[in-house]
Amino acid sequence: MNRAGGILSSRGARRRLPPSARAGVARWLSSPAADEAANTPSRRRIRDDGLGLADFVRAALTNTCAIRDNAERKVWQRLHTLRAHDRNFPLDGDDGTKGDGLMGRTKEARKQAQAGRRGGRKRIIGVLGCMAERLKEDMFEQGTADVVVGPDAYRDLPRLISVLAAPSLPTYDGRDGDSGTQGAPSIPTERAVNVQLSLDETYASITPVRANPDDVSAFVSVMRGCNNMCSYCVVPFTRGRERSRDLESVVGETRRLLDEEGIREVILLGQNVNSYHDGRGGRSRNVSNGDGGTYRTSNDGFSNVFRARHGGGHRFADLLEAVSSLSPELRVRFTSPHPKDYPPELLGLMAERPNVCSHLHMPAQSGSSAVLERMRRGYTREAYLDLIADARSAIPGVSISSDFIAGFCGETEAEHLETLSLMKEVRYDQAFMFAYSMRGRTHAHRTMADDVPEDVKARRLSEVIDVFRRNVQARNEEVEVGTARLVLVEGESKRSTPRDRVWSGRTDGNKRVVFDDAAVPTEEDALAAAAA
Numbered sequence: 001m002n003r004a005g006g007i008l009s010s011r012g013a014r015r016r017l018p019p020s021a022r023a024g025v026a027r028w029l030s031s032p033a034a035d036e037a038a039n040t041p042s043r044r045r046i047r048d049d050g051l052g053l054a055d056f057v058r059a060a061l062t063n064t065c066a067i068r069d070n071a072e073r074k075v076w077q078r079l080h081t082l083r084a085h086d087r088n089f090p091l092d093g094d095d096g097t098k099g100d101g102l103m104g105r106t107k108e109a110r111k112q113a114q115a116g117r118r119g120g121r122k123r124i125i126g127v128l129g130c131m132a133e134r135l136k137e138d139m140f141e142q143g144t145a146d147v148v149v150g151p152d153a154y155r156d157l158p159r160l161i162s163v164l165a166a167p168s169l170p171t172y173d174g175r176d177g178d179s180g181t182q183g184a185p186s187i188p189t190e191r192a193v194n195v196q197l198s199l200d201e202t203y204a205s206i207t208p209v210r211a212n213p214d215d216v217s218a219f220v221s222v223m224r225g226c227n228n229m230c231s232y233c234v235v236p237f238t239r240g241r242e243r244s245r246d247l248e249s250v251v252g253e254t255r256r257l258l259d260e261e262g263i264r265e266v267i268l269l270g271q272n273v274n275s276y277h278d279g280r281g282g283r284s285r286n287v288s289n290g291d292g293g294t295y296r297t298s299n300d301g302f303s304n305v306f307r308a309r310h311g312g313g314h315r316f317a318d319l320l321e322a323v324s325s326l327s328p329e330l331r332v333r334f335t336s337p338h339p340k341d342y343p344p345e346l347l348g349l350m351a352e353r354p355n356v357c358s359h360l361h362m363p364a365q366s367g368s369s370a371v372l373e374r375m376r377r378g379y380t381r382e383a384y385l386d387l388i389a390d391a392r393s394a395i396p397g398v399s400i401s402s403d404f405i406a407g408f409c410g411e412t413e414a415e416h417l418e419t420l421s422l423m424k425e426v427r428y429d430q431a432f433m434f435a436y437s438m439r440g441r442t443h444a445h446r447t448m449a450d451d452v453p454e455d456v457k458a459r460r461l462s463e464v465i466d467v468f469r470r471n472v473q474a475r476n477e478e479v480e481v482g483t484a485r486l487v488l489v490e491g492e493s494k495r496s497t498p499r500d501r502v503w504s505g506r507t508d509g510n511k512r513v514v515f516d517d518a519a520v521p522t523e524e525d526a527l528a529a530a531a532a
Helices: 033-039 069-088 107-116 130-143 154-165 235-239 247-260 316-324 344-352 369-375 381-394 413-426 443-447 454-479 523-531
Strands: 006-010 013-016 025-030 059-064 124-129 147-149 170-172 182-185 192-194 217-221 265-269 331-335 359-361 399-406 430-435 488-492 502-506 512-516
Touching: 059 069, 059 130, 059 154, 069 124, 069 130, 124 130, 124 154, 130 147, 130 192, 130 235, 147 154, 154 192, 217 247, 247 265, 247 316, 265 316, 316 331, 316 344, 344 381, 369 381, 369 413, 381 399, 381 413, 399 413, 399 454, 413 454, 430 454
Parallel strands: 025 059, 059 124, 124 147, 147 192, 217 265, 265 331, 359 399, 399 430
Antiparallel strands: 006 013, 170 182, 488 502, 502 512
16 A cells, blocks of 8 residues: 555556545554565555654554464554554644644644644554454454454455545435435444455455565465464464465466566465465376375375365466476575475475575474374474475475474473474574464364463573574584575665675575675686686
């Protein structure tokens, strides 16, 4: 969404908000980066007074995450801050003063203007995404939100905002013919909600508005929802069932990014990206011959909770093959996957294609088979380690990352130690580690007790982080130091200054590299140096 009032670009034409609603629109993002990009067709920020709500903005939309309790607490805090700011600086007051221009005034002038605007019109504050879907009408608590929109209802945003932004209209009692007699003004709509989940919404026809035209990397959403039903996870309840875009639309969007916007890297996105299934396509390289189209998992130790993955059509390996074939100069990544959906065909394709990044995200969550069973992950520790061995055999030098949850329901000290031993055995290149947070509506919430004390969770998480850091430091010293890597430069590093420029980029193993602004020696330079 942009400040000019456009909301989504569809088939090249920007849909517009009504004039009453589009005087200023801002979005504040508050969820993990991968989730956010998958969750929204466009991203836009504004620079303002540091509160996230500039004086001219008439609608502020907050895009939210519900994966952990800490994320939701931050959202509530931010909503209260936005509403308090809106009360202090309404759009216009009884004296006719307007909201724009305050930021350039002195402190005393701001106080005087603020005093004259008490009672002015409030801004529209909207909550979008997974937290809106999970809490629904509860998001209106304490007047913090005016519009609540789930992740499958973004197309309804123009209507919802225009309804809220519409001025009060006179009513008619109908006693004087067709026109009636003008009565009291109608009561304006104060809240709007649409949290209906969809079985087929993928936003395939929406062309995202890129926030920064200088970006060399872009996200491309390929599927939405999740069928895995892990016992700790709220995503199936906030994003709904899996549904995938057709392969041709994904390839078309990627081709446009490559040809028209100069993008050099795409990240294919989905809540369970490698279970992608376009049932409208032809035969997949990922389906066994002669078995009626049975989908192959990573190995025999993995199982599917949801049986409807079978059948013909294009699978993720077919999509990855099509996208990576567009140009050998286009880097291709994907996230976030599930370990069960790495069949041999996918690993083989990644080994064949130099432009498919040599990085696999394999969320283990725990190193204990007993905990994995309670989590309903569909695999054992042994099956997971077999997959790690298969991946490293098929793709030499592959970088592997993972997720871990410390303190899941019923986790014993012995089960925690199994997680530490798994981390030491695999030696991950990256890891995302969190203490368990019980989420409502999940299988664990209905059937288990969150019985690991918070101080024990914190201590176990600290141990998980410590083991990871020690192992990744040793691995980087063994594997990376002295090794030449191809790096896609993303821009200047945060530590860069005008006098001492420093650049930042990533290897194809998804490791960040920071380096000085120095000329790269050419082959001619090397020959000249050797001759000297």
